[in-house]
Each structure stands twice: as C-alpha cells, then as structure tokens.
Amino acid sequence: MPELPEVETMVRGLRPVLAGRVLRAAKVSDPFLLQDVTAEEFERRVRGATVQGVARRGKWVVFTLAGQRGIIVIQPRMTGGFWLVAPDRPDHVRLTFELDGSDQRVWFCDNRRLGRIAWYPDEEAAERAFGRSHGPDALEIGLDDLATRLKRTRRGIKPALMDQKILAGIGNIYADEVLFRAGLHPERPAHRLTIAEVRRIHAAIPEILNEAIAAEGSTFDRNYRTVLGEEGGFLGQNAVYSRKGLPCTVCGEAIVKTRIAGLIGRPTYFCPKCQRKPTRKRRKT
DNA sequence: CGGTTACCCTGGATGC
DNA sequence: TGCATCCAGGGTAACC
Numbered sequence: 001m002p003e004l005p006e007v008e009t010m011v012r013g014l015r016p017v018l019a020g021r022v023l024r025a026a027k028v029s030d031p032f033l034l035q036d037v038t039a040e041e042f043e044r045r046v047r048g049a050t051v052q053g054v055a056r057r058g059k060w061v062v063f064t065l066a067g068q069r070g071i072i073v074i075q076p077r078m079t080g081g082f083w084l085v086a087p088d089r090p091d092h093v094r095l096t097f098e099l100d101g102s103d104q105r106v107w108f109c110d111n112r113r114l115g116r117i118a119w120y121p122d123e124e125a126a127e128r129a130f131g132r133s134h135g136p137d138a139l140e141i142g143l144d145d146l147a148t149r150l151k152r153t154r155r156g157i158k159p160a161l162m163d164q165k166i167l168a169g170i171g172n173i174y175a176d177e178v179l180f181r182a183g184l185h186p187e188r189p190a191h192r193l194t195i196a197e198v199r200r201i202h203a204a205i206p207e208i209l210n211e212a213i214a215a216e217g218s219t220f221d222r223n224y225r226t227v228l229g230e231e232g233g234f235l236g237q238n239a240v241y242s243r244k245g246l247p248c249t250v251c252g253e254a255i256v257k258t259r260i261a262g263l264i265g266r267p268t269y270f271c272p273k274c275q276r277k278p279t280r281k282r283r284k285t
Numbered sequence: 286c287g288g289t290t291a292c293c294c295t296g297g298a299t300g301c
Numbered sequence: 302t303g304c305a306t307c308c309a310g311g312g313t314a315a316c317c
Contacts, residue, residue: 077311
C-alpha cells in the first residue's frame with residue numbers, strides 16, 4: 001500500500017530512532033525479499049554499522065550507513081511496514097534490526113511478501129538502481145518537466161501518474177485523489193491534456209500529498225500503520241478513493257468505482273460529474 | 286517501442 | 302462452521 005505519504009511518514013518515524021545509532025545486528029528472516037544480495041552478506045555488511053541518514057526516494061526507504069558501509073534500500077510495496085513498538089514480536093517479520101546499547105528493535109514486516117530489501121555498496125550504485133525505474137519525485141517535479149513527460153505517452157492520465165518512471169511516489173489512492181482535485185477523468189489521454197489541465201494536476205499533486213503526509217497517510221482495512229502502530233488519518237479527508245456510491249463532497253453525485261485500461265485489477269474511483277470525460281462535439285442535425 | 290496483461294504472494298472479508 | 306471466491310495501497314516480465 002504505502003505510497004509517498006505513507007513512506008514519508010515511516011521515514012519521519014524511523015529517523016529520530018535510527019539516525020546516529022549503531023546497528024548491533026541485522027537478521028533476515030525471509031531471504032525471499034532480498035534483491036541482489038544474500039542474507040549472509042546483508043547481515044555481515046550491516047552488523048556494527050552506524051546509521052547516518054534515513055530518507056525517502058519515491059516509495060523507497062533508504063538507510064545510509066556511515067563509513068562506506070553502504071546503502072540499505074527497503075521497498076514496502078503493498079503490505080510492508082516498520083514497527084518500533086510492539087509488546088511481542090509482530091507477525092510476518094522479514095527483517096530485524098537490533099540497536100546497540102538497548103533492547104530496542106526495528107522490525108520490517110510484510111505479510112504478502114511483495115516487499116523488497118536490497119543493499120548497495122555506495123550512493124552511486126543505489127542512485128543508478130533507483131534511476132533505472134524512476135523519474136523525478138512527485139514532490140519535486142517541475143511543471144515543464146511533468147508536461148513534457150505526459151506528452152510522451154498515449155495512456156490514460158491515471159496510469160501515467162502511477163508510472164514511477166514518469167514521476168515517483170504516486171499510487172492508486174493518491175492518483176484518484178489528485179485527479180479529483182484537478183477535475184479530470186482518469187481515462188483522459190495524457191498526451192492530449194491542455195497545459196491548463198497539466199497545471200491543475202501539477203498544483204494538485206503537492207496539495208494532496210502534503211495533506212496526506214500531515215495526516216500521516218491513509219489506513220484502509222487496518223492495513224497500514226505508522227511505526228508506532230497508529231492509523232493514518234487521511235481516511236475521512238479523501239474525496240473519492242473507496243467512496244463508491246457515497247456523495248461527491250463537491251456536487252453530491254454518487255462516486256463511481258470502475259476498472260480502467262492499463263491498470264488491470266486495480267480499482268478506480270471518480271465523480272462522474274466533476275470529472276467528465278469530454279465527448280466529441282456533436283454536430284447539429 | 287509503447288501499451289496491456291499475467292503473475293508474483295498472503296490473509297482478511299465475503300458469500301454460499 | 303466450513304469452504305470457495307474475491308479482494309488489496311506495488312511492481313516487473315513478457316507479450317502483442
């Protein structure tokens with residue numbers, strides 16, 4: 001689940017606990033999640049290293065280790081998340097960090113095992129890996145850059161916004177929320193949007209994402225939690241996602257749930273009145 | 286090459 | 302209660 005706001009919330013929760021701390025040990029309990037590294041090597045690289053920084057890149061959580069000890073990358077994907085406090089070992093633990101000088105542990109849990117854990121020798125290697133599949137961060141991309149990138153694809157605007165190669169950080173929930181805020185139908189071809197429409201999207205992206213970050217993300221079906229186990233508060237502020245049949249907060253029309261091309265299996269919610277799909281001009285008969 | 290689909294996993298919710 | 306089916310915030314490989 002975690003999209004940019006949830007990952008940002010995780011990072012903000014982890015940073016004060018991990019930054020500057022020594023990792024006494026790391027234990028990989030599910031090697032299936034590892035990418036390009038064995039459990040033995042991962043644990044050896046991390047053991048005794050000091051965490052220099054905790055950051056977010058798109059939907060990635062990035063731990064920089066001091067003293068050339070490398071970079072840890074964790075992708076929570078759908079159901080991954082971190083736990084700082086738990087009375088007992090939580091369910092579905094895939095990776096555990098033990099902190100030096102205390103009993104405190106940081107758990108990475110992921111019931112569906114879709115998450116990924118990687119280690120890179122340096123910033124450059126991590127950056128190359130990120131760049132292979134990601135464009136600029138959704139909170140940093142400029143208007144002109146966004147317009148240029150959207151011009152290059154004939155897909156619908158929603159699949160385009162969710163394409164991490166175009167811009168990084170937006171997933172299924174916030175794509176719907178951004179398009180509602182911008183007043184655009186999710187199937188509008190990206191390359192045919194007017195500059196005024198792209199401008200509305202570009203303005204809506206940081207609005208929506210920052211509102212969601214302020215609320216500490218979205219918790220649906222009690223899946224996502226902050227590192228302290230709290231629910232995100234964006235539910236209740238969301239305009240369309242998961243609101244099938246409920247009245248649009250702007251016009252009162254019932255929100256529609258559908259599936260659209262390019263996003264097989266993923267639900268899409270929108271207001272059919274506020275987000276009209278332009279029809280061809282009809283000739284007078 | 287660009288766009289679309291199949292598939293990777295698992296557990297909770299829903300339906301019969 | 303038991304069992305089958307559907308569903309999910311993401312991402313990539315393979316296909317046309």
